[in-house]
Amino acid sequence: MKADEKKYIYTDEIEYADLSHSSVWGTEDLATTNLLNHMETGGKWLNLCAGDGRFNHVLLEKADEVVAVDIDEGALQKLVRVTPDHLKNKLITKTMNVVEPFPFEDGEFVGVFSVGTMHLFPRQVFQIIFLEMRRVLKSGGRIIMDFAADIKRTYPDGSLWIVENEPNYTQEEALSFLKEVFKDERTNFTVAFVPPEKVTLGDKEYLFTSNFILVDAVKK
């Protein structure tokens, strides 16, 4: 699907149907995996900008139901394809633009999960998304999300791919921004690092590194 910055649609023209099982978005990092594995849950979770399904199987193991949403229908079709059969009956997928009002009721979810995406949006847009995440969450519900900072994409010849208009926060900027946004919640921030990982997106191949802030917040 084509990107459209005016609508804050940050997709890449990826033909998910042609791709094998592993995610184009890299390996599931340890900090997030550990957090999910140790979480006691159940109930209905929302996986926001779910892509082709990183971590979605872990959420499905833990939750009673997972609604995985993304703007890219092709990504969601792959997510369904890679979901183990015994978990498919707990999975619902839906296409939506995350910057528009969410098509869900107030307090519908016990948890909202989102990784690899929220750092892409301008500050004011992320704040709107955050209010929607909070609205659809029950009180006492949990937001688990990450937020990348200090992103570097290096081509094989050593040059950098600079993504135009990407906010690309430093770790300090990201942390202080998130502390302000989540000021009314009970929140834990963990700083972690993505080791260099080879990414192939269509004809682009590069090494990706970043720091990221893992946010674990409980709605008061």
Ligand SMILES: C[S@@+](CC[C@H](N)C(=O)[O-])C[C@H]1O[C@@H](n2cnc3c(N)ncnc32)[C@H](O)[C@@H]1O
């Ligand atoms: C970098 S990928 C991350 C996917 C997945 N969460 C992961 O970490 O593997 C970003 C995802 O956000 C989706 N996306 C981008 N802009 C969006 C928007 N405005 N509304 C909904 N989804 C969007 C893309 O289609 C893509 O699947």
